[in-house]
Amino acid sequence: MMGDVSGKGTSAAFNMSQMKGVFHSLVLDHPQPVAFIRKANLALSKCLERNHFITAIYMLVNTNEKSIRYSRAGHCPILYYRGTTEHADYLASEGLGLGILRNDGYDRYVHLNELHWSSGDILVLFTDGIIEAKNEQQEEFGYMRLKEALALHAGKSAQEIQESIKQDVYRFIGKQQYMDDDYTLLVLKFN
Amino acid sequence: MLAIKEVFHADYVTLQLSGEIDASNSVLLDEAIKQALNGNHERILIDATALTYISSAGLGVFMSYLEVFEEKNIHFALYGLTPTVFQVFQILGLDQLLTITGSAEEALQTS
Numbered sequence: 001m002m003g004d005v006s007g008k009g010t011s012a013a014f015n016m017s018q019m020k021g022v023f024h025s026l027v028l029d030h031p032q033p034v035a036f037i038r039k040a041n042l043a044l045s046k047c048l049e050r051n052h053f054i055t056a057i058y059m060l061v062n063t064n065e066k067s068i069r070y071s072r073a074g075h076c077p078i079l080y081y082r083g084t085t086e087h088a089d090y091l092a093s094e095g096l097g098l099g100i101l102r103n104d105g106y107d108r109y110v111h112l113n114e115l116h117w118s119s120g121d122i123l124v125l126f127t128d129g130i131i132e133a134k135n136e137q138q139e140e141f142g143y144m145r146l147k148e149a150l151a152l153h154a155g156k157s158a159q160e161i162q163e164s165i166k167q168d169v170y171r172f173i174g175k176q177q178y179m180d181d182d183y184t185l186l187v188l189k190f191n
Numbered sequence: 192m193l194a195i196k197e198v199f200h201a202d203y204v205t206l207q208l209s210g211e212i213d214a215s216n217s218v219l220l221d222e223a224i225k226q227a228l229n230g231n232h233e234r235i236l237i238d239a240t241a242l243t244y245i246s247s248a249g250l251g252v253f254m255s256y257l258e259v260f261e262e263k264n265i266h267f268a269l270y271g272l273t274p275t276v277f278q279v280f281q282i283l284g285l286d287q288l289l290t291i292t293g294s295a296e297e298a299l300q301t302s
């Protein structure tokens with residue numbers, strides 16, 4: 001899974017530790033993605049300040065069936081590269097961030113998605129720190145450049161892809177710029 | 192840098208936003224919405240035509256008023272978002288809970 005808390009500094013760090021506690025407790029019951037997201041929303045709604053929220057993607061990977069079942073709660077969409085078509089794109093899925101609706105009304109915004117992988121496919125999870133990295137001209141790295149970078153580096157190993165994308169982001173923002181935000185980047189390559 | 196201008200109409204108020212909303216200035220947006228609520232306006236419109244960026248702190252402000260708008264039966268709508276700003280609302284899923292339209296006319300018609 002991947003998650004991101006809104007805000008920065010002490011309050012964000014505090015919310016993140018609460019989030020990790022909630023997530024670690026919930027996975028003990030091996031819930032399906034929809035149940036996990038709904039329960040996480042109820043639990044986090046009781047501890048987050050009213051103007052704070054958390055985004056997450058929870059995935060269950062079944063290596064026997066070569067399938068992934070997942071639910072997205074307002075987090076950046078999954079970037080997926082298909083080895084057969086050599087094409088990368090974002091997987092469209094509906095969802096709503098955790099802590100935005102703090103009652104049962106949230107449940108209807110949680111959806112189950114499923115995908116099947118083939119050898120050579122690549123799945124990328126990331127946080128908005130990557131997308132919103134800005135260069136000197138205040139231009140964002142953006143979704144398009146990330147997609148192009150994945151297609152360009154697809155022949156490499158998962159670790160090399162991660163490293164190459166990071167280098168692309170740093171090259172884009174330029175030597176004079178610092179990353180404004182923290183970022184996380186996870187690359188899975190299927191054999 | 193964020194600038195907020197209040198434009199009062201006969202039966203609604205428009206908050207014109209220009210610049211960027213981030214953690215350092217989201218409190219200004221919060222105050223502007225609070226003030227509009229105190230003014231007992233039944234309709235509050237946000238003109239986001241000149242809004243170039245919104246961080247999670249800005250989204251959090253809109254989010255924190257969802258219940259208040261519902262309880263007080265206030266028509267709240269945003270219009271004129273750039274595709275990049277709209278995408279931020281969309282990815283979080285807030286576009287499902289807030290009224291977001293292209294123009295002020297459309298935003299008024301949705302009430």
